[in-house]
Amino acid sequence: VVSWNAMIAGFTQNGEGILAFEYFEDMEDFEIKPTVVTFSSTLKACSIIGRLEVGRCIHEKAIVNNFQFKCFIGSALVDMYCKCKSLDEACKVFDRLFDRNVVVWNAMIVGYVQHGEGVLAIQCFSMMKEWHVNPNKTTFSSISKACGIVGAIEQGRHIHEQIIKRGLELQTFIGGALVDMYAKCGTLEEAGKVFRKLPNRDVVSWNSMIAGYSQHGDPLQTVQIFENMRCSGVEPD
């Protein structure tokens, strides 16, 4: 069963949801008893495929095996329902989980963000703190994004402080998310301040700066940033 799991995981990690799913089906045909690991990978395959009926079907099979309350399964289920555009079902699963680790919370927060529900994402983040679950890098990058989409600049600055306290500000994903958050809020000075501190300015953070200046700033400055980007050797996409 470990080698079957490894095959399924290998495909999902490479974005090959359908192939992964086919291995799961073959496994059933050979009557090999799936484990928790099988289901977490297969649910991820469903997230990639994005087909709700398939995801529900795997959910039911996980229940038959009594795996539905395990953390790895819970987070995979929440993520699967979010990616299959059923925020409702994701919430249902989330509410029923009594064991909610940071990944489960993150999956829910990301789900809200992906559905444009920034306010709900921020509320979820507050609840997470009440439950004394420690946020991690994923939490911070997605909650920064939530602040950006709703223009919650004060809340965003507060998150930024927490990020600094943990020494995570200069991580590519976190710093990039902060740059984008400030850029979306139109506070370009703050965006630039974080941006200039970043040790790795990748194409994403450059793009956020360009998008921010083109929406809230001067067109000439926008072009200037683009030039700077080219000079720095980062390829525009």
Place this chain on the structure above:
RNA sequence: ACUCCACAACGGUAA
């Protein structure tokens, strides 16, 4: 039986 090990879930840009 129990414990441990091998395979597993979430994140930033125009969209």
